[in-house]
Amino acid sequence: MKISTKGRYALEAVVDLSYHAKDELESLNSIANRLKKSKNYLEQLFVLLRQNNIVVSIRGSQGGYRLAREASKITAGDVVRAVEGSLAPVACLENPDVKQCCSDYEKCVTRVVWKKMMDEISIVLDDVTIQDLSDCFDKMNKENNLEYYI
Amino acid sequence: MKLSTKGRYGLRALVDLTVHSSKGHQPLAQIAERQNISEIYLEQVFATLRKNGVVKSIKGAQGGYLLNVEPANITVGKVLRILEGDLSIVDEKVKSDSEEKSVAQCVYKNVWEKIDKNINELVDSITLEELVEDYKKNHGMLPHMYHI
Numbered sequence: 291m292k293i294s295t296k297g298r299y300a301l302e303a304v305v306d307l308s309y310h311a312k313d314e315l316e317s318l319n320s321i322a323n324r325l326k327k328s329k330n331y332l333e334q335l336f337v338l339l340r341q342n343n344i345v346v347s348i349r350g351s352q353g354g355y356r357l358a359r360e361a362s363k364i365t366a367g368d369v370v371r372a373v374e375g376s377l378a379p380v381a382c383l384e385n386p387d388v389k390q391c392c393s394d395y396e397k398c399v400t401r402v403v404w405k406k407m408m409d410e411i412s413i414v415l416d417d418v419t420i421q422d423l424s425d426c427f428d429k430m431n432k433e434n435n436l437e438y439y440i
Numbered sequence: 441m442k443l444s445t446k447g448r449y450g451l452r453a454l455v456d457l458t459v460h461s462s463k464g465h466q467p468l469a470q471i472a473e474r475q476n477i478s479e480i481y482l483e484q485v486f487a488t489l490r491k492n493g494v495v496k497s498i499k500g501a502q503g504g505y506l507l508n509v510e511p512a513n514i515t516v517g518k519v520l521r522i523l524e525g526d527l528s529i530v531d532e533k534v535k536s537d538s539e540e541k542s543v544a545q546c547v548y549k550n551v552w553e554k555i556d557k558n559i560n561e562l563v564d565s566i567t568l569e570e571l572v573e574d575y576k577k578n579h580g581m582l583p584h585m586y587h588i
Contacts, residue, residue, distance in 0.1 A: 293529050301551065302543045325543065329564070342581045366551050397578040399571045400451050403516055404443065410558040418550050426546035434541055
């Protein structure tokens with residue numbers, strides 16, 4: 291059971307964007323270079339992020355991306371769901387029509403286990419904001435700089 | 441992000457086996473029929489479970505499988521790790537890559553590692569016995585029915 295590179299890369303890219311685009315726009319090129327990811331792949335993810343109102347893009351030669359709202363108001367869950375879709379570990383938790391996928395849906399005891407797993411994933415993702423992650427990176431950088439001066 | 445059918449079907453089949461094994465060992469064909477899972481597929485799953493000591497097989501024309509452990513002593517986590525491998529939400533590689541100071545490390549520490557911890561704690565806290573009790577409750581199999 292793995293999260294795909296979509297979810298992982300999107301989250302890292304949004305944190306990077308949040309950290310670097312304080313007041314100005316950030317180009318996808320810079321993000322891709324810093325994170326050592328393919329720009330084309332990030333582009334696909336940013337289409338989804340834009341559609342889901344996580345980032346906004348400004349066109350033009352000075353164009354680029356910035357967050358659509360404050361970093362403290364975007365959770366890791368917002369970002370991961372925007373690119374991954376559902377976080378359900380099994381298909382029958384995905385949509386209400388699933389009862390057809392299993393004749394035993396109502397009485398299924400393992401479904402309850404999968405549902406609890408999904409809840410654990412959501413609890414963590416919805417509790418961490420992009421601001422938290424950006425702050426973590428900020429702190430890490432400052433600690434790094436301190437080490438150099440010793 | 442999905443569990444494989446191995447983990448899904450395997451756990452369901454084990455609950456079925458445990459519920460019905462009060463009547464003795466269970467032929468795989470019957471478990472497969474009740475759970476609407478391919479018998480050939482279940483054979484592979486049960487071979488893995490047998491190798492790991494969770495079930496034992498009774499050979500012969502009237503053969504089948506029996507649980508090899510107390511349902512109270514085996515957790516969902518143990519079963520899933522046998523069938524799915526480790527339950528981490530990210531590859532081992534992500535863990536080692538994130539050791540350098542990077543955004544990836546912050547994301548790993550604050551998100552993926554926490555999810556892994558919570559999921560492992562969750563599945564290790566649920567025993568097969570609890571699932572079987574829920575199954576009996578959901579299917580109207582009250583405890584007194586055993587003694588009839």
